[in-house]
Amino acid sequence: MNFEEDFDNASEVDLVVNTYPVQDDGLDEELLATDQVSQQYQEVQIPEVVKNFIMFFHRNVLENNVYELHSIYEHSFNKLTEKFYAKESWPDPEAISPLVNDDQVFLTLYRELYYRHIYSRLTPTIEHRFHSYENYCDLFNYILNSEGPVALELPNQWLWDIIDEFIYQFQSFCNYRNRIKNKNDDELAFLRDNSQIWSCYSVLNVLYSLIQKSRITEQLLVSKNGGDMQEAAGEYGSRPLYKMLGYFSIVGLLRVHCLLGDFTLALKMMDNIELNKKQALFARVTACHVTTYYYVGFAYMMMRRYADAIKAFSHILTFINRTKQYHTRSYQHDQINKKGDQMYALLTMCVTLCPTRLDENIHSQLREKYAEQSNKLSKPEEAMQVFEELFLFACPKFISPNGPNIDDPNVMNLTPFEPVQHYTKIFLAEVRHSILLPTLRSYLKLYTTMGNAKLALFLEIDPDQLRTLLMMSKIRSRQMKWVSGTLLEGEYQGTSDLDFCLKEDMIHISESKVGRRYGDWFLRNINKFQDILGGLELTTKA
């Protein structure tokens, strides 16, 4: 049976539950069995085309047909969502159970999609949040604690989405728990009795377990240093399902630690992943590729390694520009674009804090999107407000790991801890020191030597203050910059094209210049000359 065809021909919703299209011979008996069970669910009206889809889906999961599953996952599911479930949830897993012969593994996978759809299209209730968590536990339990590796195979995109969604729902739960004021007594009781659900430890436990089970660290070391991959991967890690889940969990940890404000640990998670390597695994799934660079860049920025942050953002933004036409149709398109916009905002701030010549395309995109903000950032009186706006727009949704103390009877009257405000405050305190630097820089660019007192007059500050400002500017212009090795490693380097030194109260300024590019000019003209010569020879021969 070709599902796609079936779907396209289905012009109206068929509400008859009892008729099934004839399946492959092998499935007939199963179908008869499910037929009887399904009588109980007559009240649930599932469109025929959806029923067919679910059975087709089920069969392909059983057959580990990754190719077909890819198309089911990326296209059919979304098409049906648009058609039937744009404003309501997919059929209850209980209701479809008879269709799939009560296959628990399939139902777990189905529930993953079912709850994810609720999260993205509707408003999840506390029950949804808890049951979705339990479903993830079932899924990971099945994968990690079955006897031996499970035979399941899923498309990479789905595997990434599982990890991504798991962390998203964790983050969503933490923020939900934080907003204690609008909870009713039932919800509070629920939260109180189930403190382990969506706890930090349980989430980290899942991600670390997947990493360990897949022996992904060992595999990455072998791919970096050479060795026997089969031996490093072991029984589990040699299967794509485990390998990719393990790998995506590393990127997942990068994200979780950023959300928790632990930027050093976040980058440490990436110790064995080489960002610069061509065909790195993260590049197999675009969303993973973008996520990796967003969090790496963000962590660098928070560690004041602006030059490294700029490099990370520029790299991925160039990638997004180049591949624009390929992902326009995908449902992830909006998300990727949103992350792209956020990264341009972060880049705008980084370039203000650490003036850098950007790639031309990136630069023009940046001017297109953030020209106004960019100008304001260099004006001391407006900079702080723009820094705040951009940061709030572009930062990840930070979480508070523990949430409010629900046992405290007074808790309803306390203002909950807003992690975003905490991080914004520290970040702004940090950049506040730098707001005079663009003005200072613009004056320094005009001179080669200049007296301290004269410049102080221009800037309308005290000469002692200026000396201080110059020292700070000097310190800020030296940054740790990645050269080789793990992401956390680096060397102190000057990052500015403008440098200066003080001899007592005289400022000596120097500016690095890009020399003229003779070589390029000559090469182009040599080639042109040869072409003309070649052309002449051809005409004389003729």
Add this chain to the structure above:
Amino acid sequence: MARVSNAPPSRPEVIQSLIDGVDRYNPDNVTILEEYLATQCTNKECDTMANLAILKLYQFNTHLINDQVVNNILVKALTTLPEPDFNLCLYLLNEQMANEESVVRLIALQDLLEQARFTDFWKAYQGDDIYKELTAEVLGFEDAIRSNIASAVAMTFQSIELKNLQEYVHLKGQALSDFIKAQGWTETTNGDLNVISIPVNKDNEAKTVVLAENIRFEQLIRVIGHSNDA
């Protein structure tokens, strides 16, 4: 300068394996890390990576929080400025910890140091006894700060007036002369002024660099090809 990523040479193996693995999340290990911090406080070293692991455990297990330990970690982080360590620690504190009087006081010191307002730093530090108390357990605190100030000065100046330097490092008389000598700087005069001259280093030389064009061999392939044809 210390590097966050780099283990200090003296980092014990047990600490190394602890912060590398999942054991860093085990609340039972907090004592080992706290003892290691105490060692850092007496032997004047700083291992920020290990100290961040303590704060991580506190973040997850609020009942473990020891205010004195948090205080010492932050004081240690002050001694590593202009490294970002202090802020990296702040990011891991919860609201309650971040609003503690002692933390707010230390943030005020950080603020001055970050802006290179060294004269104001010493004024604030000397002006209130609370700072001596807060930094009491970290041996050599003042010397460490002074040494970081010296590197900021050496990055910026080729020569500096004695009266300015005196304010920045907050030293006088013989102590100041000894300090200057220890840095490898020399006292001279320029007219009426007492001036300290600082040897040229890669940060204070302010040399104009012209980025020259680099032609790669691949770019020449076509040209060489032509010469073969001829």
